[in-house]
Amino acid sequence: MKKAVGILGALLLVAAVFASGCISGGGPTKIVWASTQLNPPEERAFVLNELIPPFKDKTGIDVEFVPISYSDLATRLEGEEQSGKVTIDVVADLHGGLDYFNAKGWLTDLSSKIKTLQGRTFIESYMKYATDKNGKVFYVPWMSATYVMVVNKEAFKYLPSGLTEQDVIQGTDKWTYDALLAWLKNIYEKTGKKAFGLPAGPKGLLHRFIHGYLYPSFTGYEAKKFDSPEAIEMWNYFKELWKYTNPASTTWDAMSDPLLQGEVWIAWDHTARIKNAIVTKPDKFVVVPVPRGPKGRGFIVVLAGLAIPKNAPHPDEAWKLIDYLTQPETQVKVLEKVGFFPTVKEAADAVPEGPLKILVKGVTAQSSTKDALVVMIPNLGEKGGEFSGIYREAFKRIVLQGEDPQKVLSELGPKLHSLFKEKGIPEP
Secondary structure (H helix, E strand, C coil): CCHHHHHHHHHHHHHHHHHHHHCCCCCCEEEEEECCCCHHHHHHHHHHHHHHHHHHHHHEEEEEEEEEHHHHHHHHHHHHHCCCCCCCCCEEEEEEHHHHHHHHHCCCCCCHCCCCCCCCCHHHHHHHECCCCCCCCCEEEEEEEEEEEEEHHHHHHHCCCCCCCHHHHHHCCCCCCHHHHHHHHHHHHHCCCCCCCCCCCEEEEEEHHHHHHHHHHHHCCCCCCCCCCHHHHHHHHHHHHHHCCCCHHHHHHHHHHHHHHCCEEEEEEHHHHHHHHHHHCCCEEEEECEEEECCCEEEEEEEEEEEECCCCCHHHHHHHHHHHHHCCHHHHHHHHHHHCECCHHHHHHHCCCCCEEEEEEEHHHHHHHCEEEEEECCCCCCHHHHHHHHHHHHHHHHHCCCHHHHHHHHHHHHHHHHHHHHHHHCCC
16 A cells, blocks of 8 residues: 555656656746737737647647737736746737836846857848847847838829829839828819728727828927927828828728728728738739838838746747747748738748738838838837827827817927936937
């Protein structure tokens, strides 16, 4: 009886050791990946059904994918780091959030590890963002995206005098916001159609168009000249643009369906949110650079990265996941399925011919324009929502309700500027 009990005890001990991941040669059976990205239902399904399974099959490591908002991630990470009981193995977030986490001292230095990644060359500008002033690589560039314009080829029949199809497609000096307005006015006068569309619905990304496109193009800055004379000029322009914008824009959160249904011929949105239109009817649309303004061609580059928290429970297995997610073939799969662009040159070269090439060509043309004025979403931590809200309030009051731009900007300007003062960072 004693012998049987002893054998049972030994078996239980071995089982416990296996469960803890101390034996089996492959480390733990599961790691936690907390991500603010790929959280919408269809993108989450892609992660769970197509992205993670090949990794698990190859490594024997399971992954618990935890979709999470930025504010909840910041709260959880801070609590875990302060308590010393970290449960997250890999963090996926946008540059601004990761930069904030690094400033708080919550992320592992990956400088030596990133050199071990074989068969991939990270885009230089992305690596600059992923490296802090002390030379620490605090995240690995994972996915990139931007916002572009999509044009239904039917619209090219109504180009205004002096603007050619190639001007629009290549993003020449003639492709300006004034030219866009003239084009839309021409379409309206000849067809009665308000052909422009913006994602101005409750969950749309209109605020990115305002602070990342119009503001830098007209003032040279996203926030610094929020209430400047140049900003008033910009808002007056926007009021004119809205006259030829489909009024249903205030109900649209993404522009793919309005494009496919022909409700608009020219639209601006995030690449991931117009991808379905391109894939569904690739012969009907072309992706083009955004217009330029008086100060240049302002546009946002969205950069998402992968980081390992300090004191992560399974750093070696976490690194294997990062290795897998940045391999060229994995990055091409992400582009094909959810429309986020590769961060390694080898993957960009491997994109197959077809609808995705239309997206790639448009994004490449935009990033290659000589007057490109690249901006990043400001790193305001938990204040990010307030930042976006101020631009949306300005839009509502000036464009939709017809209030005086000077009055509105003089009221909202101090609130915006105070956000940056509170965080102790310069206004972009």
